[in-house]
Amino acid sequence: MIRSLAKPAAVGAVALLVLAGCGQAERNDGNDGAAGGASTPAPSATVDAKCATETLEATETGVTADTITIQVSADTGAPAAPGLATGSVDAVKAWAKSVNAAGGLACRQIEVKAYDSKMDPTESRNAMISSCENAFASVGDTMLAAADASPLAECKDAAGKVTGQPQLQTLGLYATQYCNDTSYYLFGPSGDPCPASDGKRELTGSTAISDYLEDATGGETHGSFVLSVDSVATVATSVAAFQVMADDGMAIDQMIGVKSPDTSAQYTPRAASLKAKKSEFVFWGAPFPGLIQMRQEAAAQGVDSVKHWVCTSCYDPAFVEAAGAVGTGTVVPVPHLPFEEAAANPAMKEFTDSVDTHNLFAALSWADGMLFADAVNAVVDQHGVNGLTRANLIAALDAVKDFDADGMIGKVTPSAKEAGVCSAFVELGKDGTWKRAFPAAEGEFHCGDLESVTIDPATAFKG
The missing domain is CATH 3.40.50.2300 (Response regulator)
Incomplete structure (x- = not known):
């Protein structure tokens, strides 16, 4: 189900989840x-x-x-x-x-x-x-x-x-x-x-992340979906995106709601649940400090089933510095060309x-x-x-x-009031630098489809 790979001249900006926690x-x-080069031409x-x-x-x-x-x-x-x-x-x-x-x-x-x-x-x-x-x-x-x-x-x-x-x-x-x-x-x-x-209504979301996971895993997979519950607005956004991904073959093992002040002790049972459910990926739609705590706890408990950590907020120097070695392998979808x-x-x-x-x-x-x-x-x-x-x-x-x-970004119609569908994916290497993960060619974005789900986010959230 891998969708079109398009150069910047033919793509749109991604809008999957709130990137809360950008430092x-x-x-x-x-x-x-x-x-x-000049981004704004002279008169x-x-x-x-x-x-x-x-x-x-x-x-x-x-x-x-x-x-x-x-x-x-x-x-x-x-x-x-x-x-x-x-x-x-x-x-x-x-x-x-x-x-x-x-x-x-x-x-x-x-x-x-x-x-x-x-x-x-x-x-x-x-x-x-x-x-x-x-x-x-x-x-x-x-x-x-x-x-x-x-x-x-x-x-x-x-x-x-x-x-x-x-x-x-x-x-x-x-x-x-x-x-x-x-x-x-x-x-x-x-x-x-x-x-x-x-209430119950039709919401839309991009399939770009599930396309990346399908490419990375070779087929259908299952994992844990984490979202920020600091704001009711992010719950609606996240749950819709989760359901679009599930409909695209990324089965939901569990939804986990996290808050910014959560302590390491609160991540101990969450990491244990990854191990119990043998989740193959974790999709993180919350501020990045929580992901660091989750990965630290997962490492301490010997969680070895998770092969793909996808984080919406981690393309940030502050994450690289704070995460250290535990951040290696984190993948981030970004709606603009990688700075690198x-x-x-x-x-x-x-x-x-x-x-x-x-x-x-x-x-x-x-x-x-x-x-x-x-x-x-x-x-x-x-x-x-x-x-x-x-x-x-x-x-x-x-x-x-x-x-x-x-x-610099994918194509977008600013007045459209639609979720975007395109991104470039970068992965954090052992040397602390970001490298393009998907699609492979420099300067390209991957565009998913815009799909709809009819749900009440308040009741569809099971975390």
């Missing part, structure tokens, strides 16, 4: 000082001519004759996870610096405001209000507790009309947020339907050269900047350099199809 650690890939000769001949105007909230102000809202100061989304802020600021050095957008320089949403629903709502009042658009947002998008939907433009606040966010957990008409995602939503609903392959893609090369924080949130926030640039350039092409309004930007974003950030 703010820096990754060093030996690229310091190397020249990278065209036509735009340059307009900049020289037209009188620039203040056209919208956040747009003056000289500047375009954007806001990045991110969970950087959450007490439970300090620095969680610092990479998003770093990436947006670095992207803006690169764009400004190349001449800016619409004959204007980009100014970046940052708002700490603290992984708190109230602060996330306040961040949206701040962006509505002060910025042209939100770009690169990473707010994991944003459950209410009404400040975006009800945002008025400079003329006092309710047009909505354009928001380019890395990922979305709550359907009440990502179903907002003016929110756009590169890392597809959870698979919940729009409009948001509860930066030399093969100019957009990824510029990102790794420009941003110190190399993790999922940073990479997708940089790509959000590229999406914003494409949309602004489309507005200028159609309406001129004084055509920057939120309504025009929203129309331009709605028209974007098959965006791939110059091959």
